[in-house]
Amino acid sequence: MKTVTSATVFSDAVGLRISVTYSEIDEQSGKIISDNKRLDRVITDADAQASARAVLDFAQDIVDALEG
Numbered sequence: 001m002k003t004v005t006s007a008t009v010f011s012d013a014v015g016l017r018i019s020v021t022y023s024e025i026d027e028q029s030g031k032i033i034s035d036n037k038r039l040d041r042v043i044t045d046a047d048a049q050a051s052a053r054a055v056l057d058f059a060q061d062i063v064d065a066l067e068g
Contacts, residue, residue: 001024001025001027002022002023002024002025003022003023003024003025004020004021004022005021005022005023005036006020006021007019007020007021009043009052009055009056010056011056014042015042015043016042016043016049016052016053017040017041017042017043018040018041018043018052019038019039019040020038020039020040020041021036021037021038022037022038022039023035023036023037024037
């Protein structure tokens with residue numbers, strides 16, 4: 001089975017992207033087959049883009065709330 005260990009959303013010149021890190025685990029033995037695999041994709045689905053923007057907006061709100 002493949003298990004997502006992290007996901008990062010960011011914006012660049014191409015558009016919104018997602019970077020995903022995952023590990024692959026043998027379901028029967030629990031042995032890690034591969035670890036820290038990474039893939040990057042441009043987010044093209046409109047609903048996923050809206051969700052990604054919401055996460056980025058939330059992150060911006062956190063930064064804006066920091067005291068100088």
